[in-house]
Amino acid sequence: MGNRTILKRLNGSLSGRAIGLLGPNGAGKSTLINTLLGFYTPAAGTARIFGKDIRHEARTLRRLIGYMPENDAFIADMTGVRFVRMMAELSGLPPSEALERTHEAFYYVGLGEARYRNLGTYSLGMKQMAKLAQAIAHGPKLIFLDEPTNGLDPAARVRMIKLIREIRETRDIHLIISSHLLRDVEECCQEVLILKNGQVAAYCDLEKERRSNLNFIELETYGHEGEFAMAIEGLGCDFADMGQGRFKMVLTDDVSVSDLYRLAAERNVQIRRMNHRHDSLEDIFLKAMEVPAADGRL
Amino acid sequence: MAVYKRNYKPYEGVLTADWRRFLVPARYALETLFQSRLLVGFMVAAWIVPIFGVTVIYLHYNLSAITLLRLNPDQLLPIDGDFFGAFLSFQGALAFILTAYAGPGLISPDLSNNALPLYLCRPINRTEYILGKMAVLFIPLSFITWIPGLLLFAIQAGLQGQGWGWDHIRYAWAIFAGSWVWITLLALLAVALSAWVRWKLAASALLFGVFFISSALGAMVNEVLVTRAGNVLSLGYVIGIIWANMLQLPTNKTLFGEMFDIRRGDEIPQYMAWMVLGLVCAACIGLLNRRLRAKEVVS
Numbered sequence: 001m002g003n004r005t006i007l008k009r010l011n012g013s014l015s016g017r018a019i020g021l022l023g024p025n026g027a028g029k030s031t032l033i034n035t036l037l038g039f040y041t042p043a044a045g046t047a048r049i050f051g052k053d054i055r056h057e058a059r060t061l062r063r064l065i066g067y068m069p070e071n072d073a074f075i076a077d078m079t080g081v082r083f084v085r086m087m088a089e090l091s092g093l094p095p096s097e098a099l100e101r102t103h104e105a106f107y108y109v110g111l112g113e114a115r116y117r118n119l120g121t122y123s124l125g126m127k128q129m130a131k132l133a134q135a136i137a138h139g140p141k142l143i144f145l146d147e148p149t150n151g152l153d154p155a156a157r158v159r160m161i162k163l164i165r166e167i168r169e170t171r172d173i174h175l176i177i178s179s180h181l182l183r184d185v186e187e188c189c190q191e192v193l194i195l196k197n198g199q200v201a202a203y204c205d206l207e208k209e210r211r212s213n214l215n216f217i218e219l220e221t222y223g224h225e226g227e228f229a230m231a232i233e234g235l236g237c238d239f240a241d242m243g244q245g246r247f248k249m250v251l252t253d254d255v256s257v258s259d260l261y262r263l264a265a266e267r268n269v270q271i272r273r274m275n276h277r278h279d280s281l282e283d284i285f286l287k288a289m290e291v292p293a294a295d296g297r298l
Numbered sequence: 299m300a301v302y303k304r305n306y307k308p309y310e311g312v313l314t315a316d317w318r319r320f321l322v323p324a325r326y327a328l329e330t331l332f333q334s335r336l337l338v339g340f341m342v343a344a345w346i347v348p349i350f351g352v353t354v355i356y357l358h359y360n361l362s363a364i365t366l367l368r369l370n371p372d373q374l375l376p377i378d379g380d381f382f383g384a385f386l387s388f389q390g391a392l393a394f395i396l397t398a399y400a401g402p403g404l405i406s407p408d409l410s411n412n413a414l415p416l417y418l419c420r421p422i423n424r425t426e427y428i429l430g431k432m433a434v435l436f437i438p439l440s441f442i443t444w445i446p447g448l449l450l451f452a453i454q455a456g457l458q459g460q461g462w463g464w465d466h467i468r469y470a471w472a473i474f475a476g477s478w479v480w481i482t483l484l485a486l487l488a489v490a491l492s493a494w495v496r497w498k499l500a501a502s503a504l505l506f507g508v509f510f511i512s513s514a515l516g517a518m519v520n521e522v523l524v525t526r527a528g529n530v531l532s533l534g535y536v537i538g539i540i541w542a543n544m545l546q547l548p549t550n551k552t553l554f555g556e557m558f559d560i561r562r563g564d565e566i567p568q569y570m571a572w573m574v575l576g577l578v579c580a581a582c583i584g585l586l587n588r589r590l591r592a593k594e595v596v597s
Contacts, residue, residue: 069416
């Protein structure tokens with residue numbers, strides 16, 4: 001961008017339904033979105049969305065894309081319905097279809113009653129919702145949401161998150177959400193790409209992470225630890241004996257927590273503490289920020 | 299799907315043709331433009347001269363009307379290149395006023411509201427966006443320049459008969475092409491100024507400045523250096539030279555020549571007039587290219 005290189009050595013592919021882009025300010029999140037949208041031309045390399053090259057098939061791609069920018073973006077002296085209808089027509093919808101879908105989009109985002117008001121009179125929360133309406137009115141296959149909860153009060157934020165989750169659940173739609181709010185990303189996304197200084201710092205599948213968190217158990221026991229350790233080994237789980245009755249183990253799919261209680265009861269062992277590992281997105285993010293970025297590969 | 303069904307649904311229907319996409323912003327901007335009563339009134343008033351022209355042509359072929367009005371046929375304006383040139387000049391001036399009114403508001407609202415990324419993230423590129431904005435001016439400007447001009451030509455050709463139309467087809471071409479040269483120049487200047495000057499009134503003033511200050515500057519250069527080369531700075535003069543050539547008018551003794559102050563016979567060469575026009579258009583395109591970006595590029 002200009003003379004500065006913002007994104008460096010980004011390699012890999014993303015295939016999730018809802019992907020969060022995380023990173024501190026200046027990490028390159030918005031630049032990545034703007035590059036994928038074709039606003040910035042990459043100095044080297046390229047990217048493909050749905051198998052289409054962003055440099056050579058931009059027009060085809062833009063039919064499939066919806067974009068909700070971070071900053072205020074609208075035309076103040078236009079009514080909401082007129083503005084979103086124009087945007088839908090620009091995406092290729094015939095005028096009558098565009099009008100129908102605009103009304104639907106406004107009702108969907110909860111602005112049905114305000115759709116004939118000038119956009120300039122909308123509150124900040126309403127403007128965010130109107131931006132979402134224009135991003136979805138033409139029924140895109142991929143939506144880029146850049147800081148969608150920016151400036152929203154708690155109630156509006158909850159509404160926005162709910163809408164994003166609903167959209168995510170729709171078939172054949174993908175979301176890329178850029179945010180510096182970990183909670184938003186954690187609530188909306190299944191996968192997370194963490195950027196740092198324009199490079200990939202970490203990539204994690206939150207669903208998988210959540211599942212593995214549930215399977216990873218730390219136990220603190222009292223009495224007959226040796227027998228209990230042998231019994232656990234018999235279950236076929238990976239485990240480590242940390243001494244003094246403390247164990248760490250990863251449960252296999254056919255082993256549940258109740259099996260552990262049963263084994264303990266049979267050997268007269270007290271289970272005094274049982275913890276699931278709880279690596280939150282914040283832990284993952286902080287860990288990613290600590291270590292230097294690797295080779296940029298996902 | 300009815301509006302009460304509040305769930306998200308992808309669009310599976312037909313899409314409009316790519317080439318028509320640039321007309322979408324133009325259509326919306328035209329709707330807004332024609333909500334102004336002032337503009338509608340102006341558009342109607344702009345047909346006064348064409349109606350006068352039709353009357354003059356009609357009188358030329360209606361002796362009883364001339365007799366009734368007690369007019370001397372020799373006093374009537376002759377229907378020749380000078381007539382069409384004067385018509386073009388007058389309507390061109392009206393086109394300029396209309397551009398100064400409607401042009402400055404074309405792009406500046408999009409820029410001040412940061413709406414460009416929303417346009418350009420859709421299947422429309424910057425050229426189409428600019429073309430769409432220029433098209434907003436093409437329609438009303440056509441309506442007051444070449445459309446009435448060709449109508450006058452057709453009426454004259456029809457009433458005169460005897461192959462007059464075919465013999466003087468250059469007038470029709472000059473009206474059409476000359477109008478489009480003027481319309482394109484005005485539209486380009488208007489969108490370029492609109493992209494750089496956010497305050498509408500200032501952009502209008504600047505458009506006037508481009509023409510009148512450049513003319514004054516040209517006149518000053520002429521006086522100080524005792525030359526006519528200063529005329530290249532005057533866009534009005536330059537367009538007059540181009541029109542005169544298209545109409546094949548002897549500029550030194552015509553009404554048209556007087557209107558453009560090119561009656562002395564020492565006008566700038568044609569190629570230079572076209573070159574000046576090309577440079578102005580290139581400068582406008584350069585300004586637009588620099589200004590119209592979906593996102594600011596930081597060096």
